[in-house]
Amino acid sequence: MPANLTPQYYALEKEFKKENDPYEKLRLAKELMAIIPKHKGTEKLQAELKAKISQLKKQIEGGGKKHGVRQADTLSHIDREGAAQVILIGPPNSGKSSLVDSLTHAKPLIGDYPYTTIKPLAGMMVYDTVPFQVIDTPPISEELLETFLLSLIRQADLVAVVVDVSTPGFDKRLKVLFDRLEEKRVILTPEIPEEVEDARFAYKKSFFAAHKFLDENGDIGLEKIKTLYPDFNIVPTSILEDETLENFKAMIFNSLNIIRIYTKRVGHEPDFNDPIILPNGGTVEDAAYALHKDFAYKLQFAKIWGDGKHEGQRVKNSFVLTDKDIIEFHI
Numbered sequence: 313m314p315a316n317l318t319p320q321y322y323a324l325e326k327e328f329k330k331e332n333d334p335y336e337k338l339r340l341a342k343e344l345m346a347i348i349p350k351h352k353g354t355e356k357l358q359a360e361l362k363a364k365i366s367q368l369k370k371q372i373e374g375g376g377k378k379h380g381v382r383q384a385d386t387l388s389h390i391d392r393e394g395a396a397q398v399i400l401i402g403p404p405n406s407g408k409s410s411l412v413d414s415l416t417h418a419k420p421l422i423g424d425y426p427y428t429t430i431k432p433l434a435g436m437m438v439y440d441t442v443p444f445q446v447i448d449t450p451p452i453s454e455e456l457l458e459t460f461l462l463s464l465i466r467q468a469d470l471v472a473v474v475v476d477v478s479t480p481g482f483d484k485r486l487k488v489l490f491d492r493l494e495e496k497r498v499i500l501t502p503e504i505p506e507e508v509e510d511a512r513f514a515y516k517k518s519f520f521a522a523h524k525f526l527d528e529n530g531d532i533g534l535e536k537i538k539t540l541y542p543d544f545n546i547v548p549t550s551i552l553e554d555e556t557l558e559n560f561k562a563m564i565f566n567s568l569n570i571i572r573i574y575t576k577r578v579g580h581e582p583d584f585n586d587p588i589i590l591p592n593g594g595t596v597e598d599a600a601y602a603l604h605k606d607f608a609y610k611l612q613f614a615k616i617w618g619d620g621k622h623e624g625q626r627v628k629n630s631f632v633l634t635d636k637d638i639i640e641f642h643i
């Protein structure tokens with residue numbers, strides 16, 4: 313029986329065969345599996361793909377040491393820490409490393425020349441008691457788009473596109489960045505669409521840091537980027553002004569649609585240092601679950617303090633929480 317594979321399948325298969333990075337190869341194998349026509353004529357091919365997927369999984373889980381896997385394996389994945397993983401991308405020399413340097417304790421290499429950063433580097437920053445992971449990355453240009461960077465972008469919760477708006481031609485460099493990512497089926501978007509037509513595309517929520525806006529011509533550049541990308545959130549930033557770095561952090565927090573819930577033990581003051589982080593619309597039960605699975609099962613009821621609530625109001629497990637609510641669990 314003929315396999316009757318689609319042109320889309322053949323194109324993806326070609327990409328899969330060329331790919332050397334195991335993480336990316338695994339992702340492509342899964343994509344192939346998703347689009348392969350499911351009938352008798354492709355059974356053998358499906359079995360081969362399944363075997364390839366499990367082989368790649370083993371290779372990745374084995375950490376590559378035994379098989380002498382290249383260093384690139386570790387570059388394409390960074391374990392998420394904190395409430396979210398935010399990746400900084402941008403054209404060469406735009407100030408990505410400088411931002412990560414100013415925001416975290418990580419010490420990336422900074423240079424007054426392009427292509428300084430070669431490897432990703434993660435650091436932690438805190439905004440209003442919420443820890444976030446931010447990742448510095450190599451630049452994206454006509455000449456360079458690292459494969460591992462694509463994997464990192466796909467895995468991140470949020471993308472910050474860092475653009476030097478004080479240097480003429482940034483609009484062209486930005487277009488190159490968007491186009492090159494789109495070629496690889498990564499779409500930067502102000503909001504994730506509710507329905508994605510083609511499941512092979514990764515839509516990533518993104519905002520712009522209009523960086524170096526205090527430099528000469530930075531104000532003109534800032535206006536220009538606002539006109540060019542009216543749908544995106546844009547935060548003007550400069551390492552020379554701390555306030556703009558706070559705004560950058562606030563932009564991250566606000567883009568993630570998350571809420572902070574403070575816990576309180578019976579008879580004690582609330583703990584404002586270590587909030588539970590939930591997506592918007594999170595319930596009392598979700599908060600209990602975030603603390604511990606068993607806790608959620610045992611939960612009888614909770615008491616809530618916060619805006620628009622009676623002090624210590626007793627609520628059910630399905631009660632929807634809002635940002636900065638204080639919760640006291642009763643089990």
Ligand SMILES: Nc1nc2c(ncn2[C@@H]2O[C@H](COP(=O)(O)OP(=O)(O)OP(=O)(O)O)[C@@H](O)[C@H]2O)c(=O)[nH]1
Pocket residue numbers: 402403404405406407408409410411421422423424425426427428429430449450451523524525527549550551552
């Ligand atoms: N005036 C000014 N210069 C800045 C600012 N931020 C970074 N720079 C300078 O811009 C240059 C590039 O900074 P990097 O942080 O290395 O830029 P990058 O985007 O990481 O560069 P690549 O790794 O090569 O892509 C350095 O000389 C920085 O000192 C800023 O806010 N204002």
Ligand SMILES: [Mg+2]
Pocket residue numbers: 408409410421422428429448449450
């Ligand atoms: Mg850099």
